[in-house]
Amino acid sequence: MDLSDFIHRPGASAAGGASFRAPKRVLIMTAVEAERDAVLRGLGGHAHTGAEVRLAGVGPASAAAATAAALARTGGEYKLVISAGIGGGFPGVAEVGSLVVASEIIAADLGAEAPDGFASVDELGFGSARIAVERGLAARWAEALAAAGLPAYCGPVLTLSTATGTAETAAALRARFPGAGAEAMEGFGVAEAARQFGLPALELRAISNAVGPRQRELWKIGDALRALEQACTILPEVLLS
């Protein structure tokens, strides 16, 4: 895949010579407006990346529907889909204020509970709870973040319909998904819509809180939104690399 294809050069034209490229765009989905605004501040507007930032709503169902609707409306214009926003970080792996770029997007609660444990849809034979990301691009984004002095981890990001609120659930998730960096509520929905349109996906989470006992008063949303903004300032150069 030629990643420079993601870059939209609005000034380029056929008359400008062989470097002409038709606009090809990146769709970035955030759950809420505060996240969308942070992404837009980081990108400094749309023009130089061709990125479009849209609201997904909260949760995987809304995210999948909103992403699919956006992709259907534009008839093949997008070449990459990114789920971006704040998220919970697994302590010791991704601390508050740091960034997690997904190496894989996993629907952690998609399956069946049983007395002897959890069975994923993969084990049940109903498809897969895991979606691969554009791996090289994810690794390069994490490397570029670290090079810019931003703490960043590249590892699995979990999608859950219910945010974790107890130490027991956090421990169970760690055991089922070793190396998981973060959890959030939209990534799998965004990525599943992208997959059904034949498009690669990425997920970026800026950590606002620890995965574990719910303590909403400790969430550092401002810090996470600033980290999200900084991560998006680097995105254009990552797409070009």
Ligand SMILES: O=C(O)c1cccc(C(=O)CC[C@H]2O[C@@H](n3cnc4c(=O)[nH]cnc43)[C@H](O)[C@@H]2O)c1
């Ligand atoms: O109150 C605010 O100002 C505010 C600003 C930006 C975002 C929010 C949200 O509450 C967004 C909800 C969104 O956050 C993700 N999230 C964050 N932490 C977790 C978590 O520990 N487990 C699961 N999801 C988390 C999630 O993707 C939600 O959609 C508020």
